[in-house]
Amino acid sequence: MDRTMTAVTVGERARLGDPGSEEAWLDEGGFYTSRRWTVSQEGDRGFRTAYLVGRDEATGRTDGLVPFHTVSGGDSNPLYNEATLLGGAPAVQVLAGSRTGYDNRVLLRPGLSDADRGRLMTALCDRLLERADEQGARHVSWWYLPEREARELAALPGFATVATPCPPSASVRPRGASFDEHVAALPASRRSLVRRDLKRLAGGGYRSRSVTADPAALEAYAPLVVQVQARHGEELDEEGAVRYLRRCLSIGSGDDVVITEVLASDGRTAAFALGIVHGRTLYMRVFGCDYAAGHGTHGEYFEATVYGPLRLAMERRLDAVHLGVTSYRAKSLRGAELRPRRAVLMARSDQDLPAPAPDWSFLGDDERFLAGASSEVIPC
Structure with missing residues (x-):
């Protein structure tokens, strides 16, 4: 009452x-x-x-x-x-x-x-x-x-x-106690796609690691952010990218701000993604890729924004990785859930x-998800 x-x-x-x-x-x-x-x-x-x-x-x-x-x-x-x-x-x-x-x-x-x-x-x-x-x-x-x-x-x-x-909100939740268990628990079509992604990465000599963001290292990531923004038709200079990355660090505290780096065979950063831990969720905020050096064709995006962060979430016993909006088909095929x-x-x-x-219409194929037309959209 x-x-x-x-x-x-x-x-x-x-x-x-x-x-x-x-x-x-x-x-x-x-x-x-x-x-x-x-x-x-x-x-x-x-x-x-x-x-x-x-x-x-x-x-x-x-x-x-x-x-x-x-x-x-x-x-x-x-x-x-x-x-x-x-x-x-x-x-x-x-x-x-x-x-x-x-x-x-x-x-x-x-x-x-x-x-x-x-x-x-x-x-x-x-x-x-x-x-x-x-x-x-x-x-x-x-x-x-x-x-x-x-x-x-x-x-x-x-x-x-x-x-x-x-646009719906996309997130991926750990399934199982390890990344291998998570992949094994995916539906067959998704499991097969993830394993192909991982095989492509390994074949290209790539590996990844997740580290606590270091303020002294931000300038090295800025050119990769600029290249991604340019591909989306947005103008951003390196100074502006550094300012935004610093703002992300100012939001977090301690080890809340993390960066997943995808490293090429020579040890250089081919791509990265920055996320912020809040509560029991890792929220992905920034992606950068060195397209000028020939990277971006071996699944670096998904390693930086989905697979690497998911491994980190499992290590920290988090509940989910929040992937934001757009690119719904690609995200859902890799295990993401979409909520209207x-x-x-x-x-x-x-x-x-x-x-x-x-x-x-500027969202292209993502537009069909707005009406919940996709089976991946979960009512709530």
Whole structure:
């Protein structure tokens, strides 16, 4: 039975800081809604970030948090720009929750009753729309929500909402106590493909290792990141790559930031991937490859981003390696599970929302996964 609903106060912070160790639950929803990741993104790509905080009036305890990010015109990343969803970008966009990383959550204290959850979410969303209106936005958008939380937002009284699919989230989980056991436990077609990948790598003289990221070594990785970005049609210089890698190191602590290197037969780094451990998951963030030296054709990508990180996850007894979005067929054929994500647009109930007209054609073959058309997408 629900307990009596508490009164809610919604305040605002310009910066997050550390609300206190008793609020560690704020970090338990996943890396991309954690405080250390969110704070690290403040000011990135011209976004202005602030925070709505919902508190129990009787105790002053923080029971909910909504980061929100405002930008004029939109994000240069089409995977987070409303132009992709609506066919055109509003003059001002307000994104709620996470705005990078392709995963999102509504941050409410675990253990709240259903009534208190609804009351708190309503209060937070009411204030969120008020702030959006002050900044010239007629609605807000929540990107990459699990289906359960998208439904919960849509059920709130007093708001108009519309939901549309986002690219699903990909992750791979260890099967067995060792990497060999994991491969043996895969379905036959996937097992065969993984073994071919590994055979190609060995035949090319490649090996891999996972190491704790060393700040003094970052400049050596930067040219490999630049080459990958150039293949995707994005301009990035080595200085910018070093800045981004340093930012990744600033997010972690101790041995949380790890790099899987794929080494060529001469011992030089042919490819690498950087990941950050949060909770019991390794989140992959950056891939680089030395295409100019002739690498990239022997499965180096999958060794750096899937197989090597999975071995590390097993060594550390982690639950999963988070692989982000896109390249779904290749990832699922190597054992990844895909979970659907949705974007929710929200406005006042007396306002009309724009009708979604999503265009994910730039994703190529990945577009079919948006509607859950693939058998690899797991409902949640």
